[in-house]
Amino acid sequence: MTPPAEPPFVDRRLYRRRRLMDAARLLPVLGAVLFALPVLNAAAPEGASTARTGLFLFAVWGGLVLVAGVLSRALAGPEGAPPGPQAAPDDRPPPPATAPRPAEPRC
Amino acid sequence: MLTANFLVGACLAYVALLFVVAFAAERMTAQGRGEWLTGPVIYTLSLSIYCTAWTFYGAVGYAVRSGLEFVTIYLGPTLVLIGWWAVLRKLVRVGRSQRITSIADLISSRYGKSTALGALVTILAVVATTPYIALQLQSVTLSFSVIAGSDSDDPGSISLIVAIGLAVFTIVFGTRNLDVNERHSGIVTAIALEAVVKLVALLAVGLYVVFALGGGPAGIFARIESSPIAEWQVSSGRWIGLTFLSAAAFLCLPRMFQVLVVENRDERHLATAAWAFPAYLLAMSLFVVPIAVVGLGLPGAGDNPDLFVLTVPLSQGEGGLAMLSFLGGFSSATSMVIVAAIALATMMSNHIVVPLWLRSGPQRAMMSGDVRRVVLMARRFSIIGVLALGYLYYRVSGGGAALAAIGLISFVGIVQILPALMGAIFWRGGTRTGAGIGLGLGFALWAWTLFLPSFGAGGILPAGVVAEGPWGIGWLRPEALFGLEGLDPVLHALLWSLLANVAGFVAGSLVSFPAPMERMQGAAMVNVFRSGAALSSWQPSRVDSEDLLIMVQRILGPSEAQAMFQAEAARQGKQGYLPDATPGFVERLEKELSGSVGATTAHAMIAQLTEGSVVSVEELMRVGEETAQIMEYSARLEAQSDELSRTARQLRDANAKLTALSIQKDAFLSQISHELRTPMTSIRSFAEILRDGDGLAPRERARFSGIIHDEAARLTRLLDDLLDLSVLESGQVTLHPASERLDRILDRAVAAAGVEGALRIRRRGAEHVHLVTDPDRLAQVFINIVANARKYAEATTPELTISVRQEGGAVLVDFIDNGDGIPAEAQSLIFEKFSRADNTEAAGGAGLGLAICREIMARLGGSIDYLPGQGGAAFRVRVPLRMAPPRAEAAE
Numbered sequence: 001m002t003p004p005a006e007p008p009f010v011d012r013r014l015y016r017r018r019r020l021m022d023a024a025r026l027l028p029v030l031g032a033v034l035f036a037l038p039v040l041n042a043a044a045p046e047g048a049s050t051a052r053t054g055l056f057l058f059a060v061w062g063g064l065v066l067v068a069g070v071l072s073r074a075l076a077g078p079e080g081a082p083p084g085p086q087a088a089p090d091d092r093p094p095p096p097a098t099a100p101r102p103a104e105p106r107c
Numbered sequence: 108m109l110t111a112n113f114l115v116g117a118c119l120a121y122v123a124l125l126f127v128v129a130f131a132a133e134r135m136t137a138q139g140r141g142e143w144l145t146g147p148v149i150y151t152l153s154l155s156i157y158c159t160a161w162t163f164y165g166a167v168g169y170a171v172r173s174g175l176e177f178v179t180i181y182l183g184p185t186l187v188l189i190g191w192w193a194v195l196r197k198l199v200r201v202g203r204s205q206r207i208t209s210i211a212d213l214i215s216s217r218y219g220k221s222t223a224l225g226a227l228v229t230i231l232a233v234v235a236t237t238p239y240i241a242l243q244l245q246s247v248t249l250s251f252s253v254i255a256g257s258d259s260d261d262p263g264s265i266s267l268i269v270a271i272g273l274a275v276f277t278i279v280f281g282t283r284n285l286d287v288n289e290r291h292s293g294i295v296t297a298i299a300l301e302a303v304v305k306l307v308a309l310l311a312v313g314l315y316v317v318f319a320l321g322g323g324p325a326g327i328f329a330r331i332e333s334s335p336i337a338e339w340q341v342s343s344g345r346w347i348g349l350t351f352l353s354a355a356a357f358l359c360l361p362r363m364f365q366v367l368v369v370e371n372r373d374e375r376h377l378a379t380a381a382w383a384f385p386a387y388l389l390a391m392s393l394f395v396v397p398i399a400v401v402g403l404g405l406p407g408a409g410d411n412p413d414l415f416v417l418t419v420p421l422s423q424g425e426g427g428l429a430m431l432s433f434l435g436g437f438s439s440a441t442s443m444v445i446v447a448a449i450a451l452a453t454m455m456s457n458h459i460v461v462p463l464w465l466r467s468g469p470q471r472a473m474m475s476g477d478v479r480r481v482v483l484m485a486r487r488f489s490i491i492g493v494l495a496l497g498y499l500y501y502r503v504s505g506g507g508a509a510l511a512a513i514g515l516i517s518f519v520g521i522v523q524i525l526p527a528l529m530g531a532i533f534w535r536g537g538t539r540t541g542a543g544i545g546l547g548l549g550f551a552l553w554a555w556t557l558f559l560p561s562f563g564a565g566g567i568l569p570a571g572v573v574a575e576g577p578w579g580i581g582w583l584r585p586e587a588l589f590g591l592e593g594l595d596p597v598l599h600a601l602l603w604s605l606l607a608n609v610a611g612f613v614a615g616s617l618v619s620f621p622a623p624m625e626r627m628q629g630a631a632m633v634n635v636f637r638s639g640a641a642l643s644s645w646q647p648s649r650v651d652s653e654d655l656l657i658m659v660q661r662i663l664g665p666s667e668a669q670a671m672f673q674a675e676a677a678r679q680g681k682q683g684y685l686p687d688a689t690p691g692f693v694e695r696l697e698k699e700l701s702g703s704v705g706a707t708t709a710h711a712m713i714a715q716l717t718e719g720s721v722v723s724v725e726e727l728m729r730v731g732e733e734t735a736q737i738m739e740y741s742a743r744l745e746a747q748s749d750e751l752s753r754t755a756r757q758l759r760d761a762n763a764k765l766t767a768l769s770i771q772k773d774a775f776l777s778q779i780s781h782e783l784r785t786p787m788t789s790i791r792s793f794a795e796i797l798r799d800g801d802g803l804a805p806r807e808r809a810r811f812s813g814i815i816h817d818e819a820a821r822l823t824r825l826l827d828d829l830l831d832l833s834v835l836e837s838g839q840v841t842l843h844p845a846s847e848r849l850d851r852i853l854d855r856a857v858a859a860a861g862v863e864g865a866l867r868i869r870r871r872g873a874e875h876v877h878l879v880t881d882p883d884r885l886a887q888v889f890i891n892i893v894a895n896a897r898k899y900a901e902a903t904t905p906e907l908t909i910s911v912r913q914e915g916g917a918v919l920v921d922f923i924d925n926g927d928g929i930p931a932e933a934q935s936l937i938f939e940k941f942s943r944a945d946n947t948e949a950a951g952g953a954g955l956g957l958a959i960c961r962e963i964m965a966r967l968g969g970s971i972d973y974l975p976g977q978g979g980a981a982f983r984v985r986v987p988l989r990m991a992p993p994r995a996e997a998a999e
Contacts, residue, residue, distance in 0.1 A: 021192060028190030035182050035350065038175070039343040050174050050339045051331040054396055057178060061185065061389050068189035069382035075192060076378030 017075075024071045027064070034060045111255040114433070121434055122272060125297045125441075129280045132296035144296055145372045147379035153295045153366045154384050155302035157184055157357060158391055159239070160246035160440040161514040163305055166392065168413035170399040174339025179346060180514075181392050183353030185385040191377050194358070195367065197532050199377055201632045202368035206702035210364040210524060211454040216706035217531035217632050218539035219625035225458035225707050227543065228524060231550050232361045232454060233493065234558070235520030236447050240497025241504065242513045243440035244270060250436050253414050254421065254429060270498045273444050274491050281449040282486045290370050294445060298366075301438035306390060308435025312416055313394025315428055316401045320419075327397045334400040348598045349515075355525045356518040361450035362443065369450075444494070451493045456485035457705030465711050479662055482704055504562065515597045516561050523549035523604060526612045535629045537612065540619035545612030549604045552588075557600035560585045652688040658712060659696060662703055671699065768939055782825065786818035828955045835962035842966060844990055847882040849911060849918060850874035856889030866897045867904060872911035876918050879989040884963045888971065891956040892922045892982050900926030900979060916988050921974060923981040934973050 010018070038053045135141035143149065162180070169177035187195065207213045211232065215225030244266040251265050280293045321327035331337060357363055371377070402415030407422030409415075416436065420428040461482060526545050530537030577583055586596055588603050621629065652672070659668040669684055675695075676686035686692060693713060700709035793811040797803070803811075834840050857868055878885075896907045906925045911918060929937060938961045957971075964971045968990045974981035 024192035025190065028186040028193070031182075031186050031189060032350070035186070036343075036347060039341060039346045048339060049332065050334075050336055050396065051328050053339070054175055054178075054331070057175065057182075058389065058393065061182075061385065064185065064189050065382050065386045065389065068385065072191070072378035072381040076375045 020071060020074050024075055027067060027071065031060070031064045034064075111251075114251060114255050117430065117434070118437060121437065122276065122441075125276065125300065126279075128300050129276075129293035129297040133280070133293035136292040144292060147373075147376040147383075149295060149299045150366075150371065150376040151380040151383040151387065152299035152302040153370060154363070154380055155305070155387055155391075156298055156362055156366060156442045156446050157360075158302075158305065158388070158439060159443040159514075160243050160250075160436050161239075162391065163309065163436045163439040164246055164250065164413050164416055165514065166395045167399045167402065167415045168411070170395050171336065171403060171412035171415075174336045174341070175396070176339070176341055176346065176349065177395060178392055179349035180353045181388040183350045183355070184357040185388055186350070187354045187357050188381050188384050191381040194529075194532075195377055195381075196374065197635060198358070199368050199371050199374055200635050201532055203371065203374070204635055205628075205632065205706065206698050208369060208457060208702065208705045209450055209454045210359065210361050210528070211458050212701070212705045212707070213364075213368075214524065214527050214531060214542065215458060216701070217625075217628050218527075218537070218542050219622045219628060220707050220710040221539050221543075222458065222462045222707050222711070224527075224539060224543055224546070225454075225705070226462070227546055227550075228527075229451075229454040229458045231523060231546065232521065233451055233496070234554075235517045236361060236451060237493070237496045237500050238504075238513045238561075239517045240444055240447060240494065241501035242517075243444050244497060244501045247437060247440045249411075249414060250417055250433055253409075253417055254433050266501060267498060269441075270494045273441055273448070274494045276441075277445050277448045277452075277490050277494075278487050281445070281452070281490065282483050290372065291449065294449065295366070295370050298442040298446060301442040302387075304438040305435040306387065308431045308438075309391060309394065309416065311428060312420060312432050313398060315425065316394065316398050316419060320401050320405075320423070321397055327400070330404065331396060331400050335403060336396075336399065342595070344598055345595050348595075348601055352515070352518050352522060352597075352601060355522040359521045359524040359528060360518075361454065361521070362446040365446055365450040365453075444497070448490045448493045452486045452489035453705070455489035455492070456482055457708050460485035460489070461704060461708045462711060465708070479664065482662070512561070516557055519557055519597060519601050519604065520550075520553045522601070523553055523608055526605070526609045530612060530616070531629075532632050532635075534616075535626075535633045536616050537629065538616045538619045538621040539625055541612045541614070541616030544615035545608045545610075548611040549608030552604035552607050553600060556585050556588055556603055557596065560596070652685045652692075655688055655693070655696065655713075656684065659700065662700055662712075671696075764935060767936060771936065771939070779825075783822065786822050790815050790818045790822075828959065832955055832959050832962065835959060835966065838966075840966055842881040842884065842990075844879055845882055846877055846879050848874075849876040849878055849920070849986075852878075852882050852886050853889060853909065853920075856886045857893055859886070860890045860893040860897065862893055862897045865905065866893070866900070867906045868893075869906065869908045870910075871908065873913070874911050876911070876913065876988070878918070878986060880967055880986060881990070884967060885986060888960045888963050888984060889920075889922075891960050892984070895956060896922065896924040896926070896980070900924040902926055902979075913988075917969065917985050918988060920984040920986065921977075921981060922984070923974070923977045924979040926979040928975075928978070928980045929973065931975070934975065937973060938971070 035057065038048065038056060132141070132144050136144055166177045166180070169180075201207065202213065205213075205216055207216065211225045211228035214228050215221050218224050247269050248266040277294075280297070281291055317324060317327050321330055358367075398415050398419060399412060402412060402419050405419060405422055407418070409418045409422075411418075417429055417432050420432060464481060464485075523546060526549075527537070527542040530542065586599065588599070594602070656668060656672050659671065662668075663671070672684045672686060675692055676683055679686045679689075681687070697706075697709050697713045700712065703709075704712070793815050797808060797811055797815075853870070853874060862868070893907060897905065900907070902925045908921075908923045910921045910923070913919070938957050960971050964984065964986075967986065969984065969986040971982060971984050974983045
């Protein structure tokens with residue numbers, strides 16, 4: 001069962017959405033790195049300031065919440081979750097495949 | 108100081124409120140009202156059961172002991188949620204598409220609906236969760252005794268009351284009925300309310316501490332800087348390890364799985380929770396350090412930092428705030444216990460009790476009685492059992508250990524599910540064997556290195572074993588396995604157990620070979636986002652749909668089951684309640700049932716009916732054999748159908764012939780009537796002339812009489828032909844066999860045909876053959892053919908070649924003219940009665956000649972055939988040298 005071949009180029013909206021997904025996947029990695037930073041200070045023999053480190057941590061935390069909020073709002077668009085060509089993060093309804101034509105008179 | 112009675116009253120009132128809220132929410136959801144009840148806000152709030160009493164009280168104590176390290180417990184879940192797109196989304200999708208009821212169900216259903224794996228995960232979850240429940244009971248008791256002072260009699264009895272109360276609440280709202288989706292709107296709403304209560308309580312205490320006691324944010328900042336925990340030291344291993352641990356536990360904890368996956372109503376709620384729940388966690392931990400610092404500086408706050416959240420407002424005489432804080436802690440404890448009890452009870456009933464019950468007798472699924480009652484009773488007793496275990500653990504352990512320590516021990520235990528869980532949704536190569544080995548190893552190592560020693564040296568493990576290892580084997584010491592010393596015990600246990608777990612899982616998976624069911628489930632889960640990834644399983648459909656209906660009724664209830672069956676029947680285009688038990692329907696049914704009783708049980712019950720419990724290799728081979736048989740059968744069918752189509756073709760040809768004949772016959776009838784009519788007309792008119800014409804000359808009279816005579820003769824000939832043919836056909840002809848030479852018969856025939864001058868005749872071959880036959884009849888045939896040649900051979904100088912040769916016991920006489928021949932479509936018709944090749948009237952005959960010839964030849968034991976491809980019309984007459992005696996004719 002081979003997945004259908006994907007075209008090398010996708011349209012701009014879909015491209016943006018894919019990069020949004022990448023961002024959503026990478027955000028926890030960024031968070032992990034930032035959260036690990038204070039350890040480097042605190043590992044020093046004299047320790048680190050609880051108050052300052054705490055401020056840093058909560059700032060990072062709040063920043064992550066904000067970014068996650070923006071990303072998830074963009075990702076949880078009307079098209080829902082599934083990735084793929086059919087997922088278009090667009091508020092507008094997709095244009096009909098064929099323009100509605102007036103009913104042809106019957107012979 | 109608040110009195111114990113007042114506290115009890117407040118608790119009861121609070122619990123009553125929870126009952127009312129849960130009841131109202133259930134009613135509203137059932138009536139389809141209150142959409143916000145099933146919305147993302149409630150979903151996010153329900154996740155807050157992650158924050159238990161351990162968080163509510165313990166975090167402050169943790170901060171006092173280890174500074175900011177407490178925050179790792181929240182950083183892990185934060186990372187998991189903001190990374191929802193990668194892991195949680197898939198988990199939720201799998202859970203919804205497979206109707207997963209618990210984490211044990213997911214593991215068991217992914218690895219081939221294995222009962223053993225489900226039971227193993229269930230046991231692991233129960234063992235790891237029991238201390239946690241004990242912890243909640245302990246915190247409630249502790250907080251109660253703190254706030255009510257020493258006038259409470261026995262703190263133990265309070266925890267008992269709490270345990271019983273929680274059991275009642277959980278049983279009432281958790282096992283009211285078997286929901287097809289295993290969702291409990293009442294409970295979820297109640298715990299959402301509790302989430303709000305605990306957040307408000309903690310924020311209230313925090314704000315009070317910061318602004319009333321600490322002098323605002325700047326003041327608090329200064330106080331932290333000058334407090335005993337102003338400087339903090341942390342090992343990077345512990346920081347990172349604990350963050351990872353909490354992230355993993357967030358995914359694996361049965362209660363978290365329950366609210367995250369099972370109670371999820373809409374995948375999009377996850378998108379909201381992705382940022383809202385981290386924000387909730389942030390708010391919950393924001394004031395932990397300030398409370399700790401202020402508590403440390405207050406002499407009246409007591410010496411147990413785990414209770415600063417209570418004692419700080421209490422020491423300031425803020426009874427109301429302390430009461431709120433107490434309710435917050437109470438909320439934290441109760442919501443955790445309720446959901447954990449439901450999750451564990453579901454797992455215990457679906458993966459231990461019901462499988463055992465099903466196994467206890469053959470055909471249990473078909474026995475009379477209500478399966479629902481069995482399942483529900485199993486759940487109720489499981490809830491009571493879980494709470495009783497927690498209570499026992501609390502009594503036995505005496506609540507000695509620090510709260511946070513028990514929490515971490517539980518986490519490490521439950522995290523053993525992680526490798527199998529991640530393998531389940533991301534790695535198709537994971538197998539049941541691998542998962543079993545990994546889980547078993549991890550579980551064993553966790554128990555040895557962390558769980559058993561947690562009871563203290565001399566608790567369960569003898570002190571000597573802890574200090575020197577079993578039988579004095581140093582490298583097996585629980586807290587320094589393989590000589591790894593100097594590591595934090597939690598990290599030590601986490602490292603070894605997960606290492607062994609992952610190694611066992613991967614190695615076991617790589618080496619073993621999955622059963623077909625595992626491979627199908629693996630593909631369905633790992634590829635859950637690919638559209639159409641739902642692989643259809645095969646079920647031998649020897650199942651009676653009435654049996655199915657009986658069983659489903661007993662699980663889902665009659666009305667729901669009947670509605671389901673009726674819908675399916677309608678889908679199949681049938682009336683009534685009994686659809687065909689197609690494999691697709693059976694599979695859908697199993698999925699519906701697994702929403703109620705878990706995948707393993709549903710599979711086992713369906714399997715008992717379908718008599719195909721496991722898709723084993725043997726079964727596959729049998730299927731293969733069946734396939735081969737089917738292919739052979741289909742080959743035979745194909746041959747038969749070829750034969751049939753040949754027959755059909757012949758029939759079609761015959762039909763076409765019949766139709767053509769019928770048309771010809773009609774044409775002939777009209778023609779023969781015309782031909783009969785023409786002589787009759789002339790006979791009649793000439794007869795009238797003779798009758799009325801008195802003055803006719805004798806010569807004229809003679810001529811008219813001659814015409815009448817000729818016409819009458821023509822009529823006679825026609826009638827003779829018809830008579831002859833009917834006699835020949837009916838077999839009543841009398842033959843006169845005699846010995847005669849062929850050339851003489853031919854001579855006579857050519858002479859009698861009267862073709863002298865009109866047709867040139869060439870004769871070849873050995874004509875001097877003696878025949879025993881009816882010479883007159885044979886001559887009649889020859890005459891007919893020769894006359895035909897004269898009539899139809901349209902050439903400027905018509906020629907007829909007559910060649911004779913012998914073949915076998917017969918002589919073949921070919922008559923070939925140089926005309927146009929007979930078109931192919933007419934060749935099959937020329938021997939039929941009333942047929943004429945070109946349908947022209949020019950020939951003047953009635954079209955009976957060749958039919959008569961064929962009949963005669965058949966009587967003589969020979970045949971006459973049209974011989975195509977000779978240039979002109981060609982007939983081959985085959986005459987046996989000796990005709991069969993006439994007796995045979997008579998016998999026919």
